[in-house]
Amino acid sequence: MILGCLVALFGFSSIAVADSTRLREVLPTGATVFAESLPGTKLVSLQIIGSARGAQDTKATHGYRHLLEHLMARGFKEDSDKKLEVEGLYLRATTFRDTMQFRVDCYPSQAPIVIAVFQDMLAGLRATPERILKESQIIREEIALISESRKQNREVWTQAYGDARLDPLGDPDLIATATPKSLADLQRTHFCGANLVVTVTGNVKVDEGILLAKRIAASAPTYPAAELNWMEFSTPKAARVSSGEMTTIGIPVGGFQEPKTVARAAAAFALAGLAQGNVSFMPTLKHGLVSVTMLQNEQTRAAFSNSPAAALEVGRLQLRRWMQKQISEPGRDGALRGSLLSFAPFYRPEGFLDGVQELKLAQFTEAWEEFRKLWAN
Numbered sequence: 001m002i003l004g005c006l007v008a009l010f011g012f013s014s015i016a017v018a019d020s021t022r023l024r025e026v027l028p029t030g031a032t033v034f035a036e037s038l039p040g041t042k043l044v045s046l047q048i049i050g051s052a053r054g055a056q057d058t059k060a061t062h063g064y065r066h067l068l069e070h071l072m073a074r075g076f077k078e079d080s081d082k083k084l085e086v087e088g089l090y091l092r093a094t095t096f097r098d099t100m101q102f103r104v105d106c107y108p109s110q111a112p113i114v115i116a117v118f119q120d121m122l123a124g125l126r127a128t129p130e131r132i133l134k135e136s137q138i139i140r141e142e143i144a145l146i147s148e149s150r151k152q153n154r155e156v157w158t159q160a161y162g163d164a165r166l167d168p169l170g171d172p173d174l175i176a177t178a179t180p181k182s183l184a185d186l187q188r189t190h191f192c193g194a195n196l197v198v199t200v201t202g203n204v205k206v207d208e209g210i211l212l213a214k215r216i217a218a219s220a221p222t223y224p225a226a227e228l229n230w231m232e233f234s235t236p237k238a239a240r241v242s243s244g245e246m247t248t249i250g251i252p253v254g255g256f257q258e259p260k261t262v263a264r265a266a267a268a269f270a271l272a273g274l275a276q277g278n279v280s281f282m283p284t285l286k287h288g289l290v291s292v293t294m295l296q297n298e299q300t301r302a303a304f305s306n307s308p309a310a311a312l313e314v315g316r317l318q319l320r321r322w323m324q325k326q327i328s329e330p331g332r333d334g335a336l337r338g339s340l341l342s343f344a345p346f347y348r349p350e351g352f353l354d355g356v357q358e359l360k361l362a363q364f365t366e367a368w369e370e371f372r373k374l375w376a377n
């Protein structure tokens with residue numbers, strides 16, 4: 001009986017799991033397709049999310065994933081830009097530590113064009129030595145332009161995780177050494193089987209959205225069949241980076257639904273709300289980081305003088321607002337749900353919202369104190 005319930009809940013078979021506005025299905029290839037109808041939206045967001053499970057950057061390949069993202073975005077026929085531009089559409093491509101995401105928001109009538117572009121992207125990779133060199137140069141320029149807070153964030157991750165959770169931007173010198181074969185292999189791993197999630201969210205009926213998602217998923221590689229795993233590494237530590245007036249403090253967290261993660265995220269959001277800082281938090285399966293960037297000024301000192309009870313109210317409100325914003329707009333909704341589904345087909349942001357609601361003052365106080373001590377260091 002219990003086993004039956006688990007199978008029904010977690011549904012690893014191709015059984016579709018639906019409520020009235022959402023539908024998710026695990027295909028025989030292992031890929032997950034997801035559709036959600038969001039009332040009051042004009043646009044529909046189509047997204048491909050590739051999990052980095054088995055495809056994470058190492059010190060020897062640091063940035064190959066970023067390069068792959070650039071090459072894939074151009075398309076196998078190298079005409080993605082042109083096809084989208086004439087429609088007034090725009091492809092957003094982003095490489096995160098755990099996923100690579102491609103997204104186009106369009107009117108429903110434009111969906112077939114986006115599907116054709118995505119199918120072309122997944123069908124193969126045209127990586128020549130010349131293109132690799134050219135894109136590595138573009139990435140070098142991109143990295144030179146990152147903001148001070150982005151730099152601090154990169155440094156905080158390095159302090160916390162060493163070489164285990166490398167910054168997805170990569171190392172331009174290493175990127176230039178990638179070979180066409182290494183990139184083709186990387187693409188197959190990153191977008192094959194259970195590593196692939198396709199989401200269609202917004203102005204669409206769920207059953208139609210699922211069909212669109214399936215058309216995209218059908219062009220993905222179905223191999224290698226080898227089991228893919230996340231990298232294992234030792235315990236991370238809290239981190240702090242300062243330059244000038246600006247300081248970033250970060251605390252490692254586990255899975256996004258763990259009470260400790262929710263408490264630390266709430267503390268960071270409370271601080272950001274009270275001190276006008278910026279939070280960086282991406283829900284992960286494990287090995288995440290919550291960081292907050294703030295200025296060394298009176299407002300930040302005043303923020304820390306709040307009682308934990310007062311800060312908890314602010315943190316809860318800010319965190320709930322942030323999450324609601326993510327799940328009510330087609331593009332953000334597809335991106336967040338897609339990345340959670342890439343960890344496991346049953347993860348939903350609602351689980352996190354429940355955790356925010358149930359957060360206890362004692363748990364929050366512990367997290368608040370951790371940030372306070374880190375700041376005072």
Ligand SMILES: [Zn+2]
Nearest residue numbers: 066070139142
């Ligand atoms: Zn880039």
